[in-house]
Amino acid sequence: xxxxxxxxxxxxxxxxxxxxxxxxxxxxxxxxxxxxxxxxxxxxxxxxxxxxxxxxxxxxxxxxxxxxxxxxxxxxxxxxxxxxxxxxxxxxxxxxxxxxxxxxxxxxxxxxxxxxxxxxxxxxxxxxxxxxxxxxxxxxxxxxxxxxxxxxxxxxxxxxxxxxxxxxxxxxxxxxxxxxxxxxxxxxxxxxxxxxxxxxxxxxxxxxxxxxxxxxxxxxxxxxxxxxxx
Numbered sequence: 157x158x159x160x161x162x163x164x165x166x167x168x169x170x171x172x173x174x175x176x177x178x179x180x181x182x183x184x185x186x187x188x189x190x191x192x193x194x195x196x197x198x199x200x201x202x203x204x205x206x207x208x209x210x211x212x213x214x215x216x217x218x219x220x221x222x223x224x225x226x227x228x229x230x231x232x233x234x235x236x237x238x239x240x241x242x243x244x245x246x247x248x249x250x251x252x253x254x255x256x257x258x259x260x261x262x263x264x265x266x267x268x269x270x271x272x273x274x275x276x277x278x279x280x281x282x283x284x285x286x287x288x289x290x291x292x293x294x295x296x297x298x299x300x301x302x303x304x305x306x307x308x309x310x311x312x313x314x315x316x317x318x319x320x321x322x323x324x325x326x327x328x329x330x331x332x333x334x335x336x337x338x339x340x341x342x343x344x345x346x347x348x349x350x351x352x353x354x355x356x357x358x359x360x361x362x363x364x365x366x367x368x369x370x371x372x373x374x375x376x377x378x379x380x381x382x383x384x385x386x
Contacts, residue, residue, distance in 0.1 A: 169367040170243045177224070178231035188231075189221050191293075192247060196220050198289035199251050203282050212258055220254045242366055248286050252279070284383075291383040294361055301357035315350035322347065 173191075176184030196217055204210045224230045230250045302319075306312035321327045329347055333340040358377055366376045 168364065170365050171367065174231050174243070178229075180225075185225055188224070193217070195247070195286065195289045195293055196251050199248070199282060199286040200255060202285040203255055203278075209259065209262065212262070216254060216258055219258070220251055223250060223254055244287070244290050244365065248283060251286070252282075288383050291380040294365060294380055295358070295384065297361045298354060298358035301360055302354050305353070305357065312353070315346055315353060318343070318347055319350045319354060 173184050173188050177188045197213070200213055200216050201210070204213065222229075230246075299316075299319075303313075303316050306316045318332065321332050322329065327335075329343055330340050332338075333343045336343070355377070358380075359373060362376050362380070363373050366373060
């Protein structure tokens, strides 16, 4: 999904999209579903992998969004919860509640044995799965934001490619310098600049998902990087 299709203004945050979706605006509902579909899917797959419940995956994903959008549903209630939990925690709560409801429903119908549903002690592990999926989503958005900012500027576009080769292809800077016929020391300086540009893009994306004071946004950036390093 193009980054600009969501980050439409300097004051737009996830709560802007949530309020629009809760009010029934089709565009905001579409953006909400597109943006968080991958995170919801990753959590449910991890929760139900290897059990008969995995057959309920698509219906469960649909139920998460029905629960979010229905009158009196999760998105209409979120403002009251907003001060005590960030949006990531709110969404995890919605997905977990839907999953438990389906497990209980299937269990009553004796279609799923009790041992096929996650034990209570698995919740913490599943939360980490959700958090890591969230972190990957945010990092992809940050990379898209950096590419958007670099468009039409050859030097900036080259720095985006430098990061791709370094992190996705796992090439050392010296090897990239050989391939490009560049001075390694100069390329190290460009690499440092590319990392600063990515951090600026990441800060923008995190501010969308996790609006708040700069210190809180910085802390969330650090936490997302830590999650991906686990």
